[in-house]
Amino acid sequence: MTDVTLRPITGPDEIDLFNRLPYTLNHELADDLAEGRRQPGWMWLALRDGRPVARVAWWGRGGEPTPSLLDVLDLDDDVPDATEVASALYEKAAAAVLPPGATPPEYGRYLPADWRDDPGPVHTRMSVLEKAGARLTVERLRLEWRPDAGVPAADPRLSFRAFADHDELIALTARALDGTLDAHSRADLAELSPHDAAVKHYEEEFATFSSPREWWRVATVDGEPVGFVLPARNSYHAIIAYLGVLPEHRGKGHVDGILAEGTRVLAEQDVPRVRAATDVGNTPMAAAFARAGYVTFERAINMAWN
Known part of the structure; x- marks a missing residue:
């Protein structure tokens, strides 16, 4: 892992940079920042030559001093050392965001309904948190009525x-x-x-x-x-x-x-x-x-x- 900068975003002006890594929640992040459900200090990037290699972000209810959920962990699957970078990013970000000695908030990730047809990307992201001590607890169905x-x-x-x-x-x-x-x-x-x-x-x-x-x-x-x-x-x-x-x-x-x-x-x-x-x-x-x-x-x- 070389020439990588690990840091939080500076504010709403960097949402576009943060969203260069795709995920289903991207369209909500700007509003979450505006409504206080996220803070710039809870949203971290790993940058190489100005491009995101990995990112993590926590969510909390408006006004909470610490986050209650880790819900964004993404990496660029085309970068050979992205998993290593993501692990280093999570470790540094968690140390800065979470209270010392506290149990980290649960991680939740949304997945395509057919994710098991190509489980590799999901397992890659899970491996980052398994290295940090997390374990899978449940898989859930997300349902919708129209x-x-x-x-x-x-x-x-x-x-x-x-x-x-x-x-x-x-x-x-x-x-x-x-x-x-x-x-x-x-x-x-x-x-x-x-x-x-x-x-x-x-x-x-x-x-x-x-x-x-x-x-x-x-x-x-x-x-x-x-x-x-x-x-x-x-x-x-x-x-x-x-x-x-x-x-x-x-x-x-x-x-x-x-x-x-x-x-x-x-x-x-x-x-x-x-x-x-x-x-x-x-x-x-x-x-x-x-x-x-x-x-x-x-x-x-x-x-x-x-």
């Missing part, structure tokens, strides 16, 4: 209402975590009680949405809760943020009606699309999304430091 698919049919067995209060949201989330197939939730439950894991879900995700809480729905049968769905908007899209069926009511087909209600709530906002995600291993949820007209447009992998 209005031309039609709003899924309602389930006449189900009625819907708002959550009574914050405590009910936490209590139902804790109950829905029993038997979960979601890898992140299972990791949380290895260290936390269901109640504390539910609180973590709320504080790190649910509470960050600016969309109305009135969109959130509890599904009931004869007045008894059987599940719930949280339609929402994040900083980029309308999403199905969370869907849970309570353990004692699983296997009765309620998931279809609950997902239909969440989709209907967002469709009434005239959104161009609704996004969702689920683990590849969560085959029941993936099947429910498919029945509701959601299609897999990308996949994603997550890596974490244990």
Whole structure:
């Protein structure tokens, strides 16, 4: 590795330089900088003769002093020593960006739906972080519903209402975590009680949405809760943020009606699309999304430091 400069970008004026390496998130980076979800000091380049050989970038919610996700790690696959350069870049950037001694934030990367037909580039990028101590934790489906698919049919067995209060949201989330197939939730439950894991879900995700809480729905049968769905908007899209069926009511087909209600709530906002995600291993949820007209447009992998 010779004649390479490793440094953060100087500001928004270098977004075009940063985006010379292609990735599906490139079109969002300028807005992220403007909205405070990224900072120039969190976006690093490896330059040789003024050309990017590799880059890394972290993301955080606006106003956070440290990032919560590593979501950009790219390299020029035509440069023979690009993997070595990318490793050196990550090591130097992480030392500058992350608090000393802290566990690095999880890495998430979006992938083409057919990425396994040519896995080499993905494995190359994974190898950079494996060298730094990260390990693959899960592969996820990224799903999308569009209005031309039609709003899924309602389930006449189900009625819907708002959550009574914050405590009910936490209590139902804790109950829905029993038997979960979601890898992140299972990791949380290895260290936390269901109640504390539910609180973590709320504080790190649910509470960050600016969309109305009135969109959130509890599904009931004869007045008894059987599940719930949280339609929402994040900083980029309308999403199905969370869907849970309570353990004692699983296997009765309620998931279809609950997902239909969440989709209907967002469709009434005239959104161009609704996004969702689920683990590849969560085959029941993936099947429910498919029945509701959601299609897999990308996949994603997550890596974490244990």
